[in-house]
Amino acid sequence: MTTVKANGIALGIESFGDDNAPLVLLAGGTTMLSWPDALCERLAAGGRRVVRYDLRDSGESTTDPKQAPAYTLRDLAADAAALADVLGDGPAHLAGIDVGGMVAQVAVLDHPSAFSALTLVGTRAVAPGPPDDDLPDHDQATMSRLFARPIPDWTDRKAVAEFAAAAAEILGDDPLTGRAVAARIWDRTPGTAPPVQMANQMGMVFSRLDCKPRWRERLPEIKVPTLVVHGRRNRFFPVGNGKAIAREIPGAQLLVLEEAATAIPAAAIDEVAAAMLTLG
Structure with missing residues (x-):
């Protein structure tokens, strides 16, 4: 793991595979560790240079968590483009x-x-917040259970x-x-202050991010080959959200993982990697 300068900031990255191979850039959600090691290794074995990276305010990337971030979703998108330029030809x-998918x-x-x-x-x-009327919202029973729990002592790794x-x-x-x-x-979080830990562990900084203007109506403009992967058991962003994206991006492939929820499970690594490798 190291950092690189892109778009005027430092971004934490980790590389897998041949540096001269075609680049697959994995945007964290929010940290790079949202992407399983085994998936990175499988993609690298398929002839790709894989680079996973931390979004701002997570991992090794530039960190200055505040009540309202000074940057926007558009800035994070520009980070991705700048990083692709720095890393590849x-x-x-x-x-x-x-949220890295946004x-x-x-x-x-x-x-x-x-x-x-x-x-x-x-x-x-x-964006984070109430979804459009035709999109399923978070499962409310699940959210109630999540947020009913006491916050841990952020200085206690085990807790x-x-x-x-x-x-x-x-x-x-x-x-x-x-x-x-x-x-x-x-272990990778620069400090145990609650805002920093919550940004890394829970992505809370993203919930305060300025995501305007809307982008859903622009999805038909996407011309590159697209794969949409979604867990059938995802209670945070129910599967109808993935299905809507796949409908609205021309020619997009939809891969529904029947036994998955929000994370990519070990049993689905080969299936997801194989589908990603078909895109180029």
């Missing part, structure tokens, strides 16, 4: 998971020449990992994986 395959959609719309393909995992086409494991179980993900990833995120 040509357009990159951009993939985004969760960044990826806007990046391909605002910077079409920077990208050759698009993968969107477990995301939606509207933070247990907090994440419980969240994973509520969301329908693997709690053992959730615990392990949260511990790794804690």
Whole structure:
């Protein structure tokens, strides 16, 4: 893991595979560890240079969490385009998971020449907050359980990992994986102050981000090959959100993972990698 300068800021990255191979850029949701190691390795074995990166205010990227970030969703999209330019000689395959999927959609719309393909995992086409009337909202029973829990002591690595494991179980993900990833995120977080930890562990800084103007109506402008991956059991962004994106992007492929929720489970790694590799 290292950092690179792009769009005037530092972005934390980790690379897999041959530096001269076609680039697949994985936007974190919000940290790079949203992307499983095994998927990165599988894509690299398929002849790609894979680079996963931290969004601003997470991991090794420029961090200054405040009540309201000074940057916007458009700035995060510009980060992706600038990073693709710094790392590669040509357009990159951009993939985004969760809120990183929102960044990826806007990046391909605002910077079409920077990208050759698009993968969107477990995301939606509207900003945080109430969705459009035709899109399913978060499962309210799940959200009530998530937010009824006491916040952990952010200075206690074990407590933070247990907090994440419980969240994973509520969301329908693997709690053992959730615990392990949260511990790794804690190790990479620059400080234990609640705003910094919540930005890394919960992506809370993203909920305060300026995401205007809307971009859903522009999805038909996307011309690159697109793959939409969504878990059938996703209670945070229910599967109807992924289906809507796939309908609205011309020619998009839809891959519904029947046993998945918000994360990409180990059992689906080969299937997701194989589908991504067909895009280029």
